[in-house]
Amino acid sequence: MSTKINGSLIEISLEGPISEKASLFEINLQPFKEIKINLSKVTFINSIGVKNWILWTCRLPQNAKLYLDECPFVIVNQINIVQGFIPKNAIVTSFLxxxxxxxxxxxxxxxxxxxxxxxxxxxxxxxxxxxxxxxxxxxxxxxxxxxxxxxxxxxxxxxxx
Ligand SMILES: [Zn+2]
Incomplete structure (x- = not known):
């Protein structure tokens, strides 16, 4: 995972599986208004990963905007199938x-x-x-x-x- 900060914008590139250990869940995102996540290198997400991801989105700052870029198809399926997988104001900017x-x-x-x-x-x-x-x-x-x-x-x- 890598992060880039520019004022109130944070850009995060995720890599590998989203599971119980994903380090994304440990970043403090409270100072940010815009959160851009590139998921192109995400390989899969397991059920614990889905659960932790949803808990993580609930902790996002209320007024922050979430952008998801280059979502693998498995993630798009989760977004469609799992209610509340992403906050209502989140935007999928691109997917594979x-x-x-x-x-x-x-x-x-x-x-x-x-x-x-x-x-x-x-x-x-x-x-x-x-x-x-x-x-x-x-x-x-x-x-x-x-x-x-x-x-x-x-x-x-x-x-x-
Ligand atoms: Zn052909």
């Missing part, structure tokens, strides 16, 4: 989604980003999704398709206020 070639079954991970590929619901507009089209398979030049259910995976952008 599995895509599959229709022709040769080659798998690729594609990063999907907020305000490019998906848009949170706001006062002005409903949540929406813009999956990249014409993604080409590196192996056979076929077309990559999402290897996940859109409705289920993007459940998190419908959460408001």
């Amino acid at each position: 989604a599995p895509f599959l070639c229709e022709k040769c079954s080659h798998e690729e991970t594609i990063k999907l980003s907020q305000d490019v590929h998906y848009f949170y619901a706001s006062d002005q507009a409903a949540a929406s999704v813009q999956i990249p089209e014409n993604l080409t398979c590196a192996k056979c030049r076929g077309t990559l398709e999402p290897d996940f259910l859109l409705e289920k995976t993007f459940g998190f952008i419908k959460r408001t206020s």
